[in-house]
Amino acid sequence: MLDLLGTIGGSILGLPGILGVALGMTTRNWIVAMILGGAIGVLSPLVLGGHHSAHVPITTLEYSVSTIIGLLAGLVGCAIRHKGARV
Numbered sequence: 001m002l003d004l005l006g007t008i009g010g011s012i013l014g015l016p017g018i019l020g021v022a023l024g025m026t027t028r029n030w031i032v033a034m035i036l037g038g039a040i041g042v043l044s045p046l047v048l049g050g051h052h053s054a055h056v057p058i059t060t061l062e063y064s065v066s067t068i069i070g071l072l073a074g075l076v077g078c079a080i081r082h083k084g085a086r087v
Helices: 002-013 015-024 030-049 060-086
Strands: none
Touching: 002 015, 002 060, 015 030, 015 060, 030 060
């Protein structure tokens, strides 16, 4: 259970969460924001997660949590843009 919570927290505070919100704020289209956030969620475990020389595998749990957090972060960024545009 702690491993799952650590993975979720690391994804929110890491690259999928922060960059997902930033990329979501670049567009007003919800679908494009989700695609950009999901792309960051898929790429971040590949870039930062596994280490091939030490044979550290990237688990399916890390991929799925990172992708879901990226999608949600993109939506949050798009919602911030929509709310900020109305004021």
